[in-house]
Amino acid sequence: MKKTAYLLLSVLCFGLVSCEDYLDTDSASYLSPDIVYNSIAYTDQAILGIYAQLPQDQIYGSRLQFTYGSGSDCDTYGTSNPTDTKNSGLANYNGTSDNTAISKEWDAIYKTIEMASVAIDGIRNSELLKSGTVDEQAQMREYLGEALTLRALLYFEVVRNFGDVPFKDEPTNSDGSNIYLPATDRDEIYEHIIADAEEAAGYLPWLESSANVERVSKGFAYGLAARMSLACAGYSMRNLPGFPLKTPDFSVQKSYYERALKNCNAIIKDPNNPHGLEDTFAKVFDNQTQQKYGEKSEDLFEVGLGLGLSGEVGYTSGVRFYQSAIYGRNNSVQVVTNAYYLYSFDRDDMRRDVTIAPYNYNKSGTEKEEMFSNLYEFTFAKWDVRNLKAYITQNKEATNKLMTGINWCIMRYSDVLLMAAEANVWLAENGGDGNLGEARAYVKEVRRRNFSDALQATKVDAYVDNASDLMQVIKDERMFEFGGEAIRKFDLIRWGELSQKVAEYRTTLKQMYAGEYEITLPELVYFKYNSDGSTIDKSSVDYFGENGVPEGVEGKDWDSVNWFKKKDTDIAKASDKIDAILGGLDKVYYCRHLFPIHESTISSSQGKLSNSYGF
Template sequence: MNIKVKSMIALMALVLFSATSCNKYLTLKPQDGIIRQDFWQTKEQLAAAVNGCYASLLADPLVEKLFLWGELRGDMLGAGSGIKGDDVNVINVNINSSNGITDWSVIYKTINNCNTILDFGPGVLKSDNTLTQPVLNGYLGEAYALRALMYFYLARTFGDVPLKLKSTTSDADNLQIAKSPQADVFNQVLSDLKQAEGMVAKNYGNNDLNKGRITYYAVEATLADLYLWLNQYDNASKACDNIINSGQFTLVPGDANWFTTVYFQGNSAESIFEIQFNVNKLNPFYNMFAVSSKRFKAGLLVGSDIYTIDNVNIDNKDIRGDGAALKFSDASIYKYQGINASSTRASSASYAHWFVYRYSDILLMKAEAQNQLGNGQAALDAINVIRTRANALPSSAMVVQPTDKDGITDYLLAERAREFAFEGKRWFDLLRNARRNNYARLDLLLNIPSTTTDPQYQQAAIVKFRDQRSHYLPIFLSELQTNKALVQNPFYQ
């Protein structure tokens, strides 16, 4: 695994959070003896290391990877004039190990940050008598939860991946680590989240911190998501209820201020966890979506088929569609560049947050769990709550009976497409539902090439998608060269 030791291996200099500001910086000292002797001595140094974990989430190209892994193999993304060859190859299901999109190193840097805190943080309790056990537990819980989130992304994207649970703090550390099966990685994610569940805070006393740091509710949201992948629907529903019954979250009303409140300002009443870009650290999306040579745009049919259009009254629209997720006029992806439906950000203001979980996700994850538990009416009721808030058009509604489990699955996926367009969820939603019950809904993946893949590659893409091993990306070539214990994923051998 290419986790190289460079100045404390990705315990980054940027500090995201203090009680009043997200814009402070510090320099952390390097590894080996200096870590133990000079750095891990005070609760302030421990806090700085935790802040470094959050800062590493802003490192290029971490969020870009989360976007690409969650959207590029889905059915909603189209090519802009600035699209890269690696992007095209993923869209055309023509991927090999030299494709840079498969480079996972930035994710493992954040994991190593978390491992470092878990390894060295407890020792601060002995050296600083002003540090209390509850405060230490809170920091450790955040590290467990962030590590779990990173491994959750890796396991969903690559299947089997190396599990490294101890920090790399010396060039002498063993970096030759074999892959662990996806099931084992998911179990580790579950273990980490259960550890974090009883340790992290529910409230930091500050709205921005409550949305930008791991809270109990962020842990429950990740647990609910994981339980859906594990087919543990009762547990998924209960994790959602822990958020719903808290009374801490609500859907932002679907009025004229909805887009500005949720996407431009961020940290709204429906936010559970957002990666907090700011004026000092911009997100990667301006050049991807806003410039004339944009890398991506919305797929051709996203406006007309997913959100639909009222041809009689053009002012009657799903608020999530035109002027929100995208601009119907040119298919530009608008969610990260808009201030409101008519005003856009300057490049210097490209600091829209990355949404990990919102309250609408909780409602729809619970609906998915309830549908699988045989309570289809509860699932339909939740869909209707989301649609009502969004003024979803009747033309996008589906008439489904409560007993029609597959029909409700299709309706849920359609509603999730509208609600979370370009938020890095689409591929994972399709794969999670396709693989259930021994790939009983493989059709969800086989339908993708007809909407996104170049015609000359469509039949080959369908054939590839029939092989379950193709649903995970290959291991990047440089990782195989660096870590001789790694074996390429079977489909790409």
């Protein structure tokens, strides 16, 4: 994958300390906006300066996708100390207003929003935009589209994590008159940022090649507008008496489903749409890990990260491995999944083994991997840095934590298809212009690559066509497709199902341990190693114990791991542990999924801000 954006960003702007410094380069140091935005070159540097903020730990280097983006029935941020309020506590819904991590995220995001607003204002007032050559005007409109999209994306992150927040669509005034602002109702914010993304889509080109996947394009702007529309149409905790979970009024809700569908269709039905699905699910994540860009342009936008510079994909979320001569320093996987998620998959769905790693690299330092027997702390297999040779080479010599540099993908084309399917079904069921035939076709398109040819008729066509609840099929499909990608939590929130699904997950895990699950689960799981003697042959693993004890066990052709051994002490211990996972979700108010504003932000707001939602 060609890192055109990030390589330039790291030289120009990464790690800057104030929004005034974003043009501090040899060619454009401290130039006034009327100079910067009347130069194509300087404007390009200013836009790259916005992108340069995204790889920070506090934005997409780690925090937004892992700490803030996990906390559902299929991905949690650690379970070793689920009552902690400082670290994993944020992802376990135990955040408190004195947690300095919150202020770091808030400040980093708002700083970047300010940079985008400066650029938007500068471009809109640019003479190049108004009276430049045709090519110059087109290029300036493209830059405007990028700034609008990035600002919308970051406001979206603030709103869905904090609720009603300060909002302005202009840069800070020189007299400071618009610095101290009260919180704005999120519906007003959504309306503005959705419109911004839609406007931006009209200015941006389609993704042309791997060279610009790290810059936003037409498809992503439309996709972001659709994602925000669905969020606005859905449930969220409101700053009203009792802090209820509410959707907008029905007419408003319907209008946003219509808007989501319109924006998805603007991608799917455009003859110039370059996006499609990779032939296999595994290829999507192999491409991301190997720093390649797929032939089908499945990824709409990736945050450009750099090996040794930024990014914890494969380190904080990925296959866990321990220090050894083979891989070097251990990683520190925090984002985990569980047996509930594993057994939710259709056993023939190829996504299961691409998504879930119930194994880790052996602590003993031998070359074999072992099955991971902690059934509520499986890891995610989508990003396996053991397959990233450049990382492993450096990691063997590293004395400290090494950033993987694997890009973070904000949106894939499968998400667009499933959002369109969801909007079609909702509208069809609620008196709108929804097309159930298209909805089924989109679900089938996503599902088809994940089942063998022999199973297409039953597991794809009949499964979708005969579904009595097509919306539930879509919801399930999103769970199978996006595990570990910081999507599931926010889906459950907007469907009003977060608490329900977390409770279901806890109950089911405890039933599994107690031998009360709907099917009998094996006490031992048998498996083989591949010919390398190190990696597990996934096709040999029988998670259901239906094949009995395989021949050759005594001859060491097979290995086994304790699975659901029924010991009373283990069951009690597991039950307590499971109850504590995501324990803060319902501690005070029903489904409090929002975070508090940091006390320092409140104290410096001149009385304009205060915490709500029971904080």
